[in-house]
Amino acid sequence: MPMPHQVQQQLIKRRLVGKEGSERLRELRSALAQLPNYKNGPYADLRKWVMAEIEATRARARVVQRDSLSVRREGVAQIALVGPPNAGKSSLLQALSEIQIKIGDYAFTTLRPVPALVRVRGVLVQFVEIPGLVEGAVEDRGGGRALLGVLRGADAIVYCQDAAGSPTDLSIVRKEVAAAGIDLPAIIAATKMDDADEPALGRLAAAFDDIEIVPVSILDDTSLNRLREAAWRLLDLMCVYLRRGGLVDEKPLALPAGATVSDVARHIHKELASSSRGGRIWGPSARFEGQLVGLAHEVRDGDVIEIIA
Ligand SMILES: Nc1nc2c(ncn2[C@@H]2O[C@H](COP(=O)(O)OP(=O)(O)O)[C@@H](O)[C@H]2O)c(=O)[nH]1
Ligand SMILES: [Mg+2]
Structure with missing residues (x-):
């Protein structure tokens, strides 16, 4: 008869079969939460094994990423900015970090993922703008497959949607992400709030009642801090x-x-x-x-x- 901790390890291993990236991390974290917290003995070893698996899974995600559109991971976690063209992703990336990024007034200015480090609670988190995720991205339209590949390696998503714009724009993008089987913790940043009103925000909230919406304007530092905090909470x-x-x-x-x-x-x-x-x-x-x-x-x-x- 195998010992209880051995049975538990087998159960965890079974739960991990075929799972990689964020999905595997989620399983591992929930397994960790369920383990008794003994100081020594087989359960302490099992705990150590799960922690090592978490580290190894993270490391693999980093390598997979280098093979695709190559965003070198930096910071303690990676958060993707995803949304329709002109949603304000680049502007937000620049406002959140302290770096200078070229920003255009027209669609599809950036065609490659752009990373930048953002300081939250005194630690550095990498934000990556994922540009040009268009309808049909899953079928590789607009080079969508490689972009989705980068997204898959992220730890969380901040969807960006012009608060005064049509929610359909973001629905299309979210549909592509879901079709790619990517299910990461996410929030929506309702952007350009300085240009929108409360009814617009209400329409957005009605269209996306399954996900937290954080209103933000690059002209309002308080709103930017709220977004940093909301994004941090996604990371566990x-x-x-x-x-x-x-x-x-x-x-x-x-x-x-x-x-x-x-x-x-x-x-x-x-x-x-x-x-x-x-x-x-x-x-x-x-x-x-x-x-x-x-x-x-x-x-x-x-x-x-x-x-x-
Ligand atoms: N008023 C206002 N305009 C914004 C804000 N954020 C972005 N924009 C404008 O929206 C347009 C598109 O922004 P951009 O960052 O290039 O969007 P992206 O295509 O999603 O990267 C640009 O003209 C920006 O100046 C904001 O908070 N307030
Ligand atoms: Mg952009």
């Missing part, structure tokens, strides 16, 4: 802060939901994860400030962690 990542020698790092560490003190230690140094006994925690996951916790302790967004060597 959290930020923790390392404390070393009594000082807290200014730069956070971004980790997948469900990460433990052991995962934090591994980020600092591979060997630390095996030699450490645990850490001290300040913040949301601590019962009291400076609580001593073991390696299996699950950290939470906003925690400050000192690893004990």
